[in-house]
Amino acid sequence: MARMKFICDAERCIECNGCVTACKNEHEVPWGVNRRRVVTLNDGVPGEKSISVACMHCSDAPCMAVCPVNCFYKTDEGVVLHDKDVCIGCGYCSYACPFGAPQFPAQGTFGVRGKMDKCTFCAGGPEANGSQAEFEKYGRNRLAEGKLPACAEMCSTKALLAGDGDVVADIFRSRVMKRNKGAEVWGWGTAYGAKQAGQPSKEGAKS
């Protein structure tokens, strides 16, 4: 299987925040922590664009590189996950991440920063799949149920695509061919290398 990837189609996103709500509901994410959020560029100006942003599960994840306690790991499907039992809440990952994905609950004594929380691509964590311990720390493990992330499956305009990188790139490519515009995918190059979704690969480019 290819790697699991997200694509947000800025031509389709209507800033409804359905993805944000689906994520919070599915994983019972605490108040103040947003694993996913919608960002609008040129808000209020004709031609404004919205994009849904979360952890992109980068090919060469900078959070993994900077973590001093090595709490991150990558699954066979390319999903970047972390172990909350190892995380010390130092926040280095939040400085390294180009997407602002790592979140820190501030409900401890004196508002102390807690363990990092981020999008898991609905793949849980190192605890047993579907266990109560996994749910409490990381939320639902939908991948182990044979489902795709809730944010993408709930997206009303199908702006947010999630799944096997080849499959979602094919879906996006067919859209671009039909509408003849909007081939740029925000964040794709940063997360997965220079190759754009739906574009022919260049010699030697990272996929």
Place this chain on the structure above:
Amino acid sequence: MKYMLCTVLASTALLVACGEKAQPLGFRGDEPASSGTASAGFKASDWKAGDKTSWEQALRVRAQNQNDYVKTP
């Protein structure tokens, strides 16, 4: 002698209580998603737990639900 033995045992017990469990750093392993889930009631029905090929195929088919061009002509 008996008093000394009791003192040694008590000291050992106290010192053990002050000890710390080993805290190994780094990744401690994870089950693959294709091995299935304990919450069986939520599992999608079109694949078999433990069969990676059927899991991959089920996800590929499910991903096509995001392609509205296959739903409309």
